[in-house]
Amino acid sequence: MKNYTLLALFCLIAGTLTVSCKKENKGTSNEPQKISDAVLSQIKAKGFGTSNVHPYKDGYLVEGDIYLSTKSLTSATPAGSKIRVAKSEQYSTYELVSGLPRTFTVRVSGLGTAFVQGTDLAIQRYNALNLDLKFRRVTSGTADITIQGFYEGPSGGYITLGYSGFPENGNPYSEVAMNTHPDAYGSNPNVQYVGSVIQHEIGHCIGMRHTDYMDRSYSCGGDPIDEGDGGVGAVQIPGTPSGPDANSWMLACSNGGNRTFNSNDIIALRYLY
Template sequence: MRKHFLFFALAACVGTLSCKKQDVSTTAPASEISSVTLGKIKSLGFSTSGVVKTDAGYLVEGDITLTDELLNSNNNQQLLRIAETEQYRTTNLVSAPRTIKIKVSNLGTAYVSGTDLAISRYNALGLTLTFTRITSGTADITIKGFNQGPSGGYITLGSSGFPSGGKPYGTIQMNTNSQAYGSNPDVNYVGSVIQHELGHCIGFRHTDYMNRSYSCGGAATNEGASNIGAILIPGTPSGPDANSWMLACSNGGNRTFNANDKVALQYLY
């Protein structure tokens, strides 16, 4: 998830922060990424604008990690569509029923409390997926820190990826740079971003993928559905879907599931 940096000052922040910083010097710009790889990214229906090579794969759309495994797969992916601002998912879903164990690694109390908040919001829906935070043992998802300042008018708040083999994506990275959440991160703000990244981990794409300007501002962008189909979720509105938890860019505050998000989650899980 990203945030338009020009609006950063609007965020109110409270709490404490203590984190382990991660070196981000291992990333490479799109100019160093082959045309073949960019073609694979586009064929899956993702934007090739601003792609960044990382140790885990390729960061697209600001916060989604595409692994080499996913890029080289032949999945017949589908989308769940809600009105003109759509709720998307890949066919890479998590096998359910399942309890997903989450561990917070070397991050401060705001991130731990934010994780608990996100978990409580998912569990309140009564899904076939149950989330729990652990402090020892093997986790299904580990939440780690990285430190990266703003670039191009935006700052990355967190990133994650999509499920594979029936398992959730295993890592959520949260930005510990003070220009992301401030020096005293607000638990509701941090928890809302973790909630968003967990959505990717269980198979959801950005709600405003077809027009990212809906939440990010700037020029309207529409990458097209490529070779990906669409499934309409019955009972959803015919107009844009405001305040979805899976909008591409943060509003700088507390954002949770709206009514259509709950429909999409309960449709899948």
């Protein structure tokens, strides 16, 4: 997830719903490192947006909260389809979790009580849908998904609240990283807010793209940004409405509050899982 600090607009990006506004520009913006045209072309070819790409670890953060390793950019893109729901769309990636039904363990490592409780909230919300994939929090050992912290202030007009990646080899992405910088969640994080971010990032871990995939201005404001589809096709899920969907848990920007699945999100998740 990401928060933009554009003038008076403070937007949380990771996939949520309406525009998040606060009254001040937080932190000092450092000039972002320039990304080569070759890397941007690889990112675009994979079907991801090339605005606000940032180097991170041995890869890049794209679309605010999605981690792509350098290795993944050079690997072949498997055939598949993304999921569309109405004009405001739910999308999946070409990579999904397989071998269902399965229960995945989730461990919170080195984070405070609000992050533990937020994880429990996100798990409760997923499990309440009775999908063929379920989650269970563990307190020790190796987990399928580890939720851990990183510390990073605002840079280039935004602050990353959290990030994750997409499934690999039929398994969920193994990490959700949550920002512990004070400008991210404050000194006393709200459990429902943190839980909503974790819920969104787990959505990426199991293969969900941002709901306003084709026009990020819908939730973020500003200029329309088409993240691109990488040529992987689209399948509309039957029985979903044709109008805009203003409450999806996977919208690119958030109002900074509590958000969970709406009816179309549930249709999309049950279609996939």
